[in-house]
Amino acid sequence: MLPLSLLRTAVNHPMLVELKNGETYNGHLASCDNWMNIHLREVICTSRDGDKFWRMQECYVRGSTIKYLRIPDEVIDMVKEEVMSKGRGRGMGPQKGRGRGNPAARGAFGGRGRGTPKGGPPKQMRPQGPRKM
Secondary structure, eight states: HHHHHHHHTTTTTTEEEEETOOEEEEEEEEOOOOOEEEEEEEEEETTTSSSOEEEEEEEEEOOOGGGEEEOOOOHHHHHHHHHHHHHHSSOOOOOOOOOOGGGGGOOTTOOSSSOOGGGGGGGGGSSOOOOOO
């Protein structure tokens, strides 16, 4: 489960956001982007000490300032179901999507950078240069 897919599923659900500076924001997620910047609505902001509160109609939080997000369990369950339903239709066999092709097609001696086995190719294949007499 990827964090951004979790956030995108959480749109219109309540969440708690704690920032690196200690402030917390409780509100409903309106939107998010690829940098985890989030837009909250109906927000209650709590100071670092917990002694001051502010109510805001909406709020924008930069993703790099977020320490953690608290999302309802129902959203996590929705994402798990979505992942399971997508995973069933893929038809990934045991060898699909692995490696770089057929290893036998790389040549008789196995791949790149391995040298040749036990001293080089068989004698009948060694090049015959001019013989010294």
